[in-house]
Amino acid sequence: xxxxxxxxxLLLAIGDLPCELLSVSPPxxxxxxxxxxxxxxxxxxxxxxVLSPIIIGGMAxxxxxxGGNMAPSKGEAADGTNREDMESGINAPCLIIDAxxxxxxxxxxxxxxxxxSFGMATxxxxxxxxxxxxxxxxxxxxxxxxxxxxxxxxxFDIPVKDVTKLDAKSADGKxxxxxxxxxxxxxxxxxxLHIIETDDLPET
Amino acid sequence: xxxxxxxxxxERAISECDKKYGISLRTFASRLLGDEGGGEECLxxxxxxxxxxxxxxxxxxxxxxxxxxxxxxxxxDRIRFRAREKRGAAITAVSDELVGAEPSxxxxxxxxxxxxxxxxxxxxxxxxxxxxxxxxxxxYFYMEQVLAIAKRLGVTEGKIKTDLKRMRDKLxxxxxxxxxxx
Numbered sequence: 345x346x347x348x349x350x351x352x353x354l355l356l357a358i359g360d361l362p363c364e365l366l367s368v369s370p371p372x373x374x375x376x377x378x379x380x381x382x383x384x385x386x387x388x389x390x391x392x393x394v395l396s397p398i399i400i401g402g403m404a405x406x407x408x409x410x411g412g413n414m415a416p417s418k419g420e421a422a423d424g425t426n427r428e429d430m431e432s433g434i435n436a437p438c439l440i441i442d443a444x445x446x447x448x449x450x451x452x453x454x455x456x457x458x459x460x461s462f463g464m465a466t467x468x469x470x471x472x473x474x475x476x477x478x479x480x481x482x483x484x485x486x487x488x489x490x491x492x493x494x495x496x497x498x499x500f501d502i503p504v505k506d507v508t509k510l511d512a513k514s515a516d517g518k519x520x521x522x523x524x525x526x527x528x529x530x531x532x533x534x535x536x537l538h539i540i541e542t543d544d545l546p547e548t
Numbered sequence: 549x550x551x552x553x554x555x556x557x558x559e560r561a562i563s564e565c566d567k568k569y570g571i572s573l574r575t576f577a578s579r580l581l582g583d584e585g586g587g588e589e590c591l592x593x594x595x596x597x598x599x600x601x602x603x604x605x606x607x608x609x610x611x612x613x614x615x616x617x618x619x620x621x622x623x624x625d626r627i628r629f630r631a632r633e634k635r636g637a638a639i640t641a642v643s644d645e646l647v648g649a650e651p652s653x654x655x656x657x658x659x660x661x662x663x664x665x666x667x668x669x670x671x672x673x674x675x676x677x678x679x680x681x682x683x684x685x686x687x688y689f690y691m692e693q694v695l696a697i698a699k700r701l702g703v704t705e706g707k708i709k710t711d712l713k714r715m716r717d718k719l720x721x722x723x724x725x726x727x728x729x730x
Binding site: 346347348349350351352353354355356357358359360361362363364365366367368369478484485487489 | 549550551568572607608609610611612613614616617620621624628642646663665666668669670673674681682685686688689690723724727728729730
C-alpha cells in the first residue's frame, strides 16, 4: 500500500534539501545572449584591428597604446615593478575574447573596475553600486570582504586560477559586469581578455 | 568572511549578513508570504537561528542557501498557522502544481515527513543535470515565477514549463519507487 503524501509535505521536504543542492548560478546576462548577434566579420575586424595588438603586445604596453588613461596606481609590487604598468582599468563597454579571438562575452561594466597582478585580480566597485553587491567567482557566490577602499571604489582581491569568470550583481538583481580572465600562475602569463575603453575612467 | 565572524561570536555577523543578503532574503520572504507581511519577523528569527547554528554548522560556501533554508522554514511555519484560504498566492500555486491536483487537506504533520522523504527527494535532485536542478530549485525551493526563471536562465518560458512538467513526472515515478504517491 503506497503512502499518500500531500503537497505541503512535499514542499517541506524540498525545504530540507542539502544546502549544496540549493546553489544557483547568477542570471544570464542579456548582453551575453546578444553577443550571438554580432557578425563574424565585425568580430574579426575587432580582433585584427584592435584586440590582437593588445593581447600580443602585452597588457601594460597595449594599455599604453589604447590611450594611456591608466588605472590608479596602488603602489609598487613586491619585485619593485610599478603596478601602474601592470594594471588595467576597464569600464563600459567591455568585450571579452579568448586568445584565439573568439568572443566569450560582451558586458557593459557599470560601476566596476578590474586590476590584475601576480595571479590576483582586484575588482573595484563604485560606492554607488557596492551596497548589497554579490560577487560570483566561477559561478559560485563568493563571500569576499573588501580588501581596500578609496574615495571612489571598494576593492576586493580575488585569486585567479585557470579560466576565472567573475560576475558581479547588484542588490536589485542587475548584473553589473562579467569578466573572464586566464592566468597560468604568474603575472607574465596572465592575459586580460577584453578590449578597453579608457575615455571615461573616473578620476580617483 | 562572514562565517569567521560567526565563529568569533562577533555580532557583526548578523549585520554583515543583512547587508549582503538582506534584500534577497526579504524578497524571498515576501514571495512566500504574499502581501500579509511577517517577513521581517521571519528574517529576524532566521538570523537568530543562524546565530545558534553557526558554529557548529559551517556553511562557508553556501551561506545564502543556508539562510534561505531557515527562512523558508520560518515562513512555511507561519503560513501553516494561517487559514488555508489566506495563504500567499505563490505557495498555493506551487503546492497545487507539485501534486497536479486539488490541494490536499492532509496535515503537514501526518507522519511521513522527515528524513526519509527528504533523502528521497535529495537523491532525485542530485540525479538531475545542473541546469535542470537549478530550475527545480528555483521553482520549488525559492518559489520563483516561471517567467522569472526563464529570464534568469536566458531561455523561453515554454522550455521552463516543459522542463518542470517532465521533472514532476519523474519525481512522481521516483517517489513511487519508494512507495509514496502524491
